[in-house]
Amino acid sequence: MIIAKQKRKENIVEYLLYVWHVEDLLRACRFDMDEVEKNILVSYYQQPDNVMQEIRQWYQELIDMAHSEGVLEKGHLQINDNIVMELNELHQQLLHASHETLYGSIYYKAIPAIVQLRSKAADIPKSEIETCLTAVYGHFLLRLQTKEISAETTESVKNISRLLAYLAAKYHETQTPSILP
Secondary structure (H helix, E strand, O other): OHHHHHHHHHOHHHHHHHHHHHHHHHHHOOOOHHHHHHHHHHHHOOOOHHHHHHHHHHHHHHHHHHHHHOOOOOOOOHHHHHHHHHHHHHHHHHHHOOOOHHHHHHHHHHHHHHHHHHHHOOOOOOOHHHHHHHHHHHHHHHHHOOOOOOHHHHHHHHHHHHHHHHHHHHHHHHHOOOOOO
16 A cells, blocks of 8 residues: 555556556455455565554455456456546547657557557457556566566567656656646
């Protein structure tokens, strides 16, 4: 929860990837709070009691949302899907903004990988940005499993990551009130 709050404030893409990982950890614990306590909270968090209580509450809220939204086996919580939709709207705005030539050039380097991923996906993601996030998250999972990753895949993920990093920075700009005299 502490990490999620910090990531959400600093980098929305890192936040989404982190929360997707937490969703997978919760699935591995069968959305059972006792399992979460034993396998996640005790193992990873060394915090004062009041902070641990806040963290427990956050995990419990995620479990409750997953149950009520029916995403126990796959999918993402609606609050996270909403952020993906916001990012995709911003992505579309940036693509159509004549002053955003840098974003356009970054996008055109990533588009071949995006098109290829969308053509291979069994469940085609709702948006290009969801495709990008899924690619980066999948790459993260492959690395965790110490699986071999081709140079082509690594380069594709690097181009997609650049796009997401720029998008995250622009998102942060839109969420941060400007300080004017």
